[in-house]
Amino acid sequence: MHTVDLRIDAAWIVPVEPAGTLTGHALIVDGGRIAALLPAGDADRQFAARETKRLASHVLIPGLVNAHTHAAMTLMRGIADDLPLKPWLEEHVWPVERRFASPEFVYDGTLLACAEMLRGGITACNDMYFYPDASARAYEEAGMRALVGAPILDFPTPYAADADAYITRGLAARDAWKHVPTLTFALAPHAPYTVGDATFARIVMFARQLDLPIETHVAETRAEVAGTGESSLARLDRLGVTGPSFIAIHAVHVDEVDRSLLARHGCHVVHCPASNMKLASGIAPVTALVEAGVNVALGTDGAASNNRLDILSEMRLAALLAKVATGNAIALPAPAVLAMATLNGARALGLDAVTGSLAPGKDADAVAIDLSAAATQPVFDPVSHLVNAVDRSFVSDVWVRGAHVVADGEVATIDTTALLARARAWQRRLKT
Ligand SMILES: [Zn+2]
Known part of the structure; x- marks a missing residue:
């Protein structure tokens, strides 16, 4: 049993490479990298995670x-x-x-x-x-x-x-x-x-x-x-x-x-x-x-x-x-x-060795998109929904190198209130 930083269980995981959609799988993250992408039962046996995120109605894709x-x-x-x-x-x-x-x-x-x-x-x-x-x-x-x-x-x-x-x-x-x-x-x-x-x-x-x-x-x-x-x-x-x-x-x-x-x-x-x-x-x-x-x-x-x-x-x-x-x-x-x-x-961008797909060894850059709303039901094929049905407001969580930068729809790394005040100040200056 390996102790790791994070386990993400999602209803669907689309690693992009290899092609296809996985169900009943978990993404294992340690030290900012993807340690494994495997069936949830195997993850139970092999990994103890310090933090577990369960995304029962979400599709998880590469950033x-x-x-x-x-x-x-x-x-x-x-x-x-x-x-x-x-x-x-x-x-x-x-x-x-x-x-x-x-x-x-x-x-x-x-x-x-x-x-x-x-x-x-x-x-x-x-x-x-x-x-x-x-x-x-x-x-x-x-x-x-x-x-x-x-x-x-x-x-x-x-x-x-x-x-x-x-x-x-x-x-x-x-x-x-x-x-x-x-x-x-x-x-x-x-x-x-x-x-x-x-x-x-x-x-x-x-x-x-x-x-x-x-x-x-x-x-x-x-x-x-x-x-x-x-x-x-x-x-x-x-x-x-x-x-x-x-x-x-x-x-x-x-x-x-x-x-x-x-x-x-x-x-x-x-x-x-x-x-x-x-x-x-x-x-x-x-x-x-x-x-x-x-x-x-x-x-x-x-x-x-x-x-x-x-x-x-x-x-x-x-x-x-x-x-x-x-x-x-x-x-x-x-x-x-x-x-x-x-x-x-x-x-x-010359970054395919570190990002672009959910593959073990790459950095954990991942996005969870909630497909539970009326606008995305039913779900026959989550990849079709990503292109044809969802918009960005359906994004719930984002990780970059394993860091949880968007949590439940909120950007965790930026003081948004202060930033928006500065953006309004620039608008006033640019109009003059
Ligand atoms: Zn341009």
Whole structure:
């Protein structure tokens, strides 16, 4: 009999890998890691748990992964809607950022995003924003896992004067936080239209030397790819950016040549259906990407464009959009969508050895979703419900590395009252 920290019994457990739904099983957690996933009777015989959580009407799944966001932009949620990408960025978002983006803004905005994401079952995210040092502090305090993307642009902002300064500040943030096991770092050139060839070349050099992923928005709008003669992805490939640690965000306008290039190099794509729909960017060819062998994850993008950081709703949108786009109701079935929101996200972030599925040896990042309400009865298939019936308010409990960060619907790691007061104060300042 082994004494362990925690035992979670759930009506259904969906480990994601291997595929399928388990009933009458228990997840055993010790030292922040998954020690076993086994039938409850075997757990009775083998383990004595210091704490037991019984979830009689819940489905337990791996923590959801938000593979693309700009977390601090939660403070700009709803500040400008119903606009195309270019005027939305140039006339609304960038002027506000020039005036207000600061370590305090980023810390408060990121913590607000953490409160929203954790409450919605998201245990890991991939962030891209100014002052990554401040966002790292928020993630550590919130107890949330993050790949922190150091932003790089070829034009000056209050954060950095030129590309070299962006890179230097990003690497300094990585050095300051690399001791925290839940934080990893990436180089995040904003987009092909804001970063030139010379800067991409420097980014590739640092990424290869320091073994860092590279992520960038790519082929988000038709305008980005029109009239250049060379697709954005072909250009990035020519510059050496592509590879198994390259994360292509959006990839809406990618033709067959681009798709096979992404597959050949083992690149990852982050599909952001709500953001693409709201900015009228188009429909990413997700089914064709998956068929080509590309790993496709799900992201929310920032709350200024989405306007919610909610992977459960992105799952539903991804499933519906794939069916509409292909005219095929079989496209992206529920298990494939759940994998996109968990294990594929972990792969994209380079974190699949530690999270993304409920497998012994991985960290205990898990989410319990209550299926007892009228809106989720009866339950023939809990995985179908995750995509088609539930929303994030059904999330009851969340664990990150075995820590109980959301308990009975309350975020345990953040002083929400104080945080919401600061968010209201930012709203007053941003309106002036
Ligand atoms: Zn984005």
